[in-house]
Amino acid sequence: MTGHYEKNLAVLRNRDAEMASHVDRLHDDPLIEVVETKEGAPVPSMLLGEKKNFLHSRFDPEKEAERFMGEINTADHDLYIVMGFAFGYHVESLLKRISRDVIVLIIEKNGSLFRKALEQRDLAGVLGDSRVMILLDPPEDVIADRLKGKASKNVSFITHRGSHQVYSGYYGTVLEICRSYLSTKEVNIATLAKFEKLWSSNIARNIQYYADNRGVQSLYGKLQGIPAIVVAAGPSLMESLDFIERNRDRAVIICVDTAYRILLKRNIVPHFCIAVDPQVINARYFEGVPLTDTVLVADPMVHPSVFHLFRGRSMTTGLVFDMMKWIERICGDKGEMTHGGSVSTNAFDLARRLGCSPVYLTGQDLAFTGGLAHARGSYLDEQIHLRTSRVNNSLMFNRYQLTALPPVYVKGIRSEKVRTNQKMMIFLAWFQKRKDEALVNATCDGAFMTGIRHVSCHDINLEKRDIPVSSVIDGLMASIRESMKDAATVRKRLIDRINAMLRDLDTLIPHLEKAVGFSGKLIDLLSQAGQDQGKLDYILRKLSEIDRTIETKKEVKDMISLTSQRAIHTISEGYDIDASDAGLSSEVLVARRSRFLYSGLYEAGLFNRKILMKMRTMLGEEAS
Template sequence: MSEFFERNAEVIQRRWPLLSARLLVEDASLLQADLVEGLGSTLSINGIQLTSRHDRTREAQLQAESLPVDSPVLHVYGTGLGDLQLELLQRSELIQLHVHILNGAVFALVLQLLDQQPWLSDSRVELHYAGDLVEICLPFFALPSELVLADDFNAKIRDRLISETHLTFNNREFDPQAPDIIERLQASQELVQTDRDVIELFGSRKGQEVFVIATGPSLEQHFETLRAIRNQAERPLFICVDTAYRPLLDHGVRPDVVVSIDQRISVCHLPSEGTADITLAYMPMVDPQVLAAWQGPRYASYSASPIYQQLRQQWPKGELYVGGSVIHPAVDLAVKMGAAQITLFGADFAFPNNKTHAGWNDGDLGPQLCAAKHWVLDGNGQRIKTQLNFRSYLCELERFIAGHPQVRFYNSSRAGAMIAGTAFHPELAS
C-alpha cells in the first residue's frame, strides 16, 4: 500500500467510515493506467485521459467557470485528480461541495498515486458514491472522462447526467419558429379543431390493468401471449406506440389504442385499413394525411412543448407527457385513464439479441445496430448495447414512474434495459 493511499485513506476513514470500507474493496488492478505527458502530465485510464495533459489547472478553471459563482452548494461528478475540487474550494461563498464518485476503482487508484488530502480534508466537502442517490443534484459539473469511465453501480446517474447535459442540444429541433414545424402545425389545425379531446379518455379505466406496448426486440417474445390474452373476454386494455402497430397486426394482435406524436410517422407505420374500432391518440406534429385516413376515433392532445403554445390557446386539449419518445405519452395516457397496474412490453431502450426493433429491419426506425456505441444494464445486470438517446428516454420514463407511486409498473422482459421503479412481471418476464 502506497504512502499516498495511507494518508488519503486515513482522511476518508475518519470522515466517511462507511464509504471508506467500500473503497478498500475496489479492485484498481483491473484498470489499465498510464502516465500521459504533454506540456504537463495526467493519468490515462483504459485509454481515457482523466484531465488535460497540458494544463490541468487551466482546465479546472474553465470547468469551474461553468458553475454559478454565488451558489453556496455545488456538485462535482467524478473525482478526477482533484483539480476541479481545489479550484471550487477557493470560493469564499461556497458552503458545501458534494463530490460524487462515478468509478470507485478509478478513485481508489488515484488515491494510491496522488495526494488528495487538501480537498478531502476540507470541512465543506461531502463525498458520495453517485449511485447511492436515485437522482442528480444541481448545479453540477460532470467530468467528461468519468462519464465515459463510469462503472455499473453508478451507470444510472451517469445516464441522467448526460441527458441533462445534452438537453439544450436535443431540444434544438423543436424550435417553434422552425419553418417545417410551423407548416406541419398549420396543416393539422383543421383536424385538431374538430377531433375529440384526449381528456375525454381520462378516468375511463379506473383501477384497471393496462398493457403498454413498445417496439423493442423483446416484444417478439410475447406475440403469442398477447394474442391469447387479446382473445379473452376480460382482459387488460392494449395501448401501443405507433411503430408497434404493424408488428402487432402481423401477429394477430389488435390494439385498442394507438399513440402517435412524431412527424416522421407515415402510412407505412400506421396503415388505415381496418382501423374503425381502434382509437388513435395523437399530437398535431403527426402527418395530417395519416390522421385523416384513420377510420377510428381520433383524440388530439398536446405536450408541454412550446411548439404547441399557440394551438393550445386556440383549441384547448388535454396534455400528455413527452420525454423524447412516444413511450412516454403512451404510459401517461394509461395513468390518466386510471390504470392501477401497467405492464410494459418491448420497452427495451437497448438492442437485445443484436436487434434494434421488433418487426422492422435494422435501420428502418433509426440508426443501425452498428451505430450503438453506448450501454445500459439489462434485467440480468449485464451490459447491453444501446444508443445515447435511448438512455435519455429511459431516464425520463424512470422519473415519470417515480412520480406515480400509486400505479404498479411491471416489465415483461429482462432482455432489455433495467427500468428503475418497475418489477419483473411474475408470469411474463423470463
Template sequence: MAKPPTNLYERNELFQKNLQCFPEYIKQQIRKVDLDEVGKWVDIVYTEEGYPICKYKKDGKVKHINSRNPWEQAKNWCNQLPLNQMSTLFVYGCGFGYPLIELLKRVHEDTVVVVFEQNLPIFIAMLHYFDLEPIFRAHNKCIFFLGPFEEFSHYFQNLISTYGLLYLTVPSVLFTPSSRLFKKEYLNIQSHVFERLTQQITAFGNDHYDSLLGLHNMIQNAEIVLENPYLSSLKDKFTNVPAFIVANGPSLDQNMHELKRVKGKGLILCCESAIVPLMKNGIKPDAICVLERTPESYLYHFQNKKYPEDITLLALAVADPRTFASFAGPKVPIFRSFESTSEWINRIVGDGSGLYAGLNVSHLAYELAVYMGANPIVFVGQNFAYGLDGLTHSKQSKYTEDVQEYIEKVKSLPIVYVEGNEDSFVPSNPLWVEFRKGLERLIEQTSHVTVINATEGGAKIKGTTCDTLTNVIEKYCKASLPYRLDTLLNESKKNLDISTRKNKIKSLRIELIKYMDIYRALNQLTSERKIIVEQLLEKDKYGAGQELRQEFEQNNKHIMKFLHRHVHDQFFQQVIMFGYHQMNELGVINTPEKLRYALQIQMELFDNLCVICKSLIRNFQIAVEKLPLEETTSNE
C-alpha cells in the first residue's frame, strides 16, 4: 500500500475522497463532528518507515492504538484467523486502519464484513491517512456502524430487517488488537447487536400453520373489515389525552381500583386478558386490544361474554372471527404493517392504514395510543416479572382461575433476574424479557411521547419514568375527554358506504385466484431446479466445479423470487432462513466439495418451497370458497 500523505492539504483531499465511499448515514455522523476537535483526542506519530501510528488521549491518559510496527502487528493478527471458514465477520474496532486493511486484502470476495467502530475521532483520523477506495472497490460487502449502539441502532435495525439478515446468521466475531483498550464499549455493542439479531430472527416466525391460520382468519374477517371504520378513523383523534395501558401483571390487583378515577378523563386501553379483573371490579375500559389469532383468545375472553356496548374492540384482523362476531360494541379490525399477507389484504379491502403491532399485546396497545395522539402514555400492571409467591398474572384473571396449564408453561421457563422499578433485581423469564425489550424499542422510536410506568414493582422499562398511579391521575386527568371512543366510531360507521365497500370482496377473490396461478408457476420452478441440480451433481462428481458455481448462483437468484415484494414472503421466509443458515455454516463456499454440499442444501430448500407452494394453492382455494357469494344488484 502506498505511504500515507504527509501534508495537510493531501490529508484533507484523501479524507474527502474516502468519505465518498460511505453511505449517507455514515457521512451524516461524521459531519456532526468538529474536525478541529479531533486533534484534541488523537495524536499521530510516524514510524521509521514513515507510516502513521495513532495515540488516543483521554482523561490525561494516552492509549497506543498501534504497535511500533503496525503492518507486522496486523499481519500477525490476520495469520491467526481461519478466514476460509468464515462467511460473515463482525469486526470490532478499525485499529486505525492497519488490521482492517490487512483483513480486507485477505478475505474472500463473498465474505460479508460488518465493522463496528465506537470511536469516531480515531475513525475520522484514519480517513485522513489511508486511501480506502481501492480496498472497498475490491471488496464491496463491507458495512460500517459508528459510535455507541444507541447512535447506530436504527441503521442496524434497517439492515437486519431486510433479507440481508439471511447472510448474518453465523457471524464470526473478531476483535482487532486495539479493541482491548475499549473492552467495555465493544462488549456492550456486541451484547446489543446479538440481542437484536435474536429478536429479528424470532420475528421471522417458525410455524407455517400459524401463518395459514392468520390468512384464513383475515379472509373470514374481510366483511367485518368492510362493515366497520378503518384504523385511519382514529388517527390523532385523542391528541394530548392521557392513555392508560392496562396489562394483566400481578401488580394490577394493588392499584386497579384507582382506574375508576380515569374514566371519562383519559383513555383506558385494556390488554386482552386484563379485561376479566377489570370487569370484576366494575372498571369499564374504553377499548380491549387483541393481538392473538388462536382460538384460545376467543375461548378464554369472549366466549359467552357480554361486554357493554360502549367498550370498543381494537383487534388485529387476524383475530379469531368469533371474537368480532360475539362483540356488541364498536369494532376496528387492524392490519399489520411489514407483514406481506396482511399488507396485501389491506390494499384490497382496507385503506392502507396499519400498525407494526409487535410480539405482545402491550406493543399493539402502545402503538394504538401513539397513533391516536395520546400523551402521556401510562403503563399499569405491566410487570414483565413475577410477583410475590411467583404470581404471573392478576389473581382475578382467567389464567389463575381456569387455565393452570398456561401458568405451568410460563413457570417452566428459565428464571432470569432483571433490574426492577422498586427492587435492585426482580425475577423474570426470557419470554418476558423479549417482550419488554420490544416495548422499549417502540418507546425509543417515539421520543416525542411522555411514557410513565405506574406499575407497582415489576421490571424497569427503559424510556419510562416511574410514578404512582395516584399521582399520574391527579396530574394529568383534569379535563374531560373531547368525545368518547365508542361515540366517535359509531358516528364514523354511520358515514360508511357499506354496499360500495363490499364490492372489494370481488377484488379479493380475483387476487386469490391470481396468486394460485403464481404459486403453481413457482412450484413448477422448484421442480425444474431440483432436476437440474440432481443431473449436475451426478455428472460432475469429481469436476473442478465451475458449472457447480454457476448453478449455485442461479439457484440463489431463483430462491430470491420467493421473497419478492409481490409474493407472500412470510410463508417462505422461515425455510429460506434455515437453508441459508445451513449454507452459512459451511463458511466461504469456495471449493467444489463445499459447492456440492451447498447445492444439496438448495435441493432440500426447493423441496420445502415446493411443499409450501402446494399448501398455498390448496389454502387459497379454500379461502376463495369461504368468501361470500357476490351479490347482484338491479338498476330497475
C-alpha cells in the first residue's frame, strides 16, 4: 500500500464517513492486478477466465482519458452519470472540462477495485470535489435517492469502456435504472403540469358521490384465494378472449376501462371495471353502455361524467393525495390503492387487495404488438376509425402512436423482440419490481417481464367453483349496502369543514400576494451592485413572517400544495424556471425561485377558493 491511501481515505471520510468506513473494511480482490506504465502511472487489470482485461491503457492512461473525454460533448449539461470509476483517470479529465455548478454521479461495481485506486493514486482532488458523488454497487433505491432533487433536463450518460468490458451486464442494468428513474421524473412533472388543477376540480365535482358511496376497502380480503384475471387493452387481448369467457365463473374478472367495451361485445360481463384517469375521454368508455352487473371501481379524481354514464353498481377508492385526506377523515377510509402510472397497475393491485391469487395478466402487452397501440375494438381504436379520412387513415394514427416517443426494443413474449417506448418501460419496470409469486403473465404477446412467471392462457385450466364468483360478489355488495354511514351527517360535517377552510383561505391569500411582491423586490435588490442591507433584512423578515402564517393553516396549505405541484417540483428537482436563469448569481437564482414558488402558491390559493365553493355547492344542493 502506498502513502496515498490514508490521505485519500481522510478526504473521503470528510465527504462520506459511512462510505469511508465501508471501503476501509474491504479486502483485496485476487482478480485485480496493478501494473505501472513507463511513466509510473498505475493501471489495474481484471482476470476474467484466462483473459487479463486492462481497465485503462497500459501505456498512457492519462492520454487515453483525454482522448475519450474529447469525444464527449461536455457543454450544457447539468448532470453527468458515469458508469465505472476504475482508477479514475477519465473522471479527472471530465472534471477539468466541466463548470463548477455541474453534478457528476459515479457508480462503481467493485468496491475492492475502488479501494485499490485509493491505494495506488492521489485522488484527493476527485474525492474532495463538491461536484462528485460516488456510489459503490448501490441498490436501486439509493440511486433514486441520489438523483432526487438533481436537475435532469440536460443529463449525459458516460460509460467507461474499460469498466464496461468487465461488467457489461451490470452497467447496462444500472444505465436502464437511471434512465427509468429520470424518465419517470419527467413524466411526473409533465403529468403535474397537465393535471394538477383537473384532479382538484374533479374531486370537487365528485364530492357528493364520494361522501355517499361505498368504499372498495369493504371488499378487501373478502375474495381470498379466488383466482383473478386482469384484462388490459393491449393489442394481443383478442387472443385471450376465449380464455376470459371460459373462466368468468371461475375467476374474478377485473378489466381496465379501456377494455370494457371489448368484453361486452363478446358478451363477457367483467365483475369489476376500474377507472382512474381524470380526462373526459375516459368517461366515454361507458357512453351508451346498458345496465350492467359489473361493479365500477373509480378513483375520486375521475371525470364526473364517469358516474353519470356508468349504469350499474359502483364503489370508490381512497384519495391518493395526502393533501386531500381531510375529506377521507370525515367520509371514512374508502380503500388505499397503489398507483404505478397505468390503470392496469391499479387493476392488479385491486386483485391482490381483494385477496385474489393467482392473478393472471391478459392484454398487458406494454408494446406496439403488430404495430398497434391498442386492441381492436377498444374505445380508443373506435375513435381512430371515426377520425380517419383519405388523408389520415388508421395506419397513420397508429404510426403517430409509435413515433410519439423514441422507440425502445425489448425481448418479446412470443416475438423475438417488440417495440415499446420509455413511458411503457416505466409500467414494465413496475410489474417486474413486484416480486409477487401470485403474479402470472398470461398475455399472448408483447414485452417479456423479467422475473415474472409467463404461462400461455391456452394452457391454464381453472377449477370449477361450487358457487359462481358473481354470486359471491353479489352477496358481499348486498351486505355492504346495509352497513353504510348516514350520508346526511357526513355531508353536514364536510360543509362545516369547508366553511372553516374558506375562512382560513381568505386570511392566507392576501399574505401570499404580499409574498410575491416582496420576493420581486428581493430580486431587484440582489441584482443591484450596491445592496441596501437594511432593506434586504426587512424583506427577509417579512417573508419569514408570511412563511410562519402559512404553516399555521395546515389543511389549506396542504390543499394549495396539491394544485401547485408543478412549481414545487420545479424548485425541489432543480429545474430552471426559464432560459433567463442562465448566468445569474446564486443569490438572484434563489430569489427568483422564491418568487416562482410564491406565485404558484398564490394562484393555487385563488383556485382552491373556487374549488371549496364548488364543493359546498355540490353538497349544499342535497343538504338544504
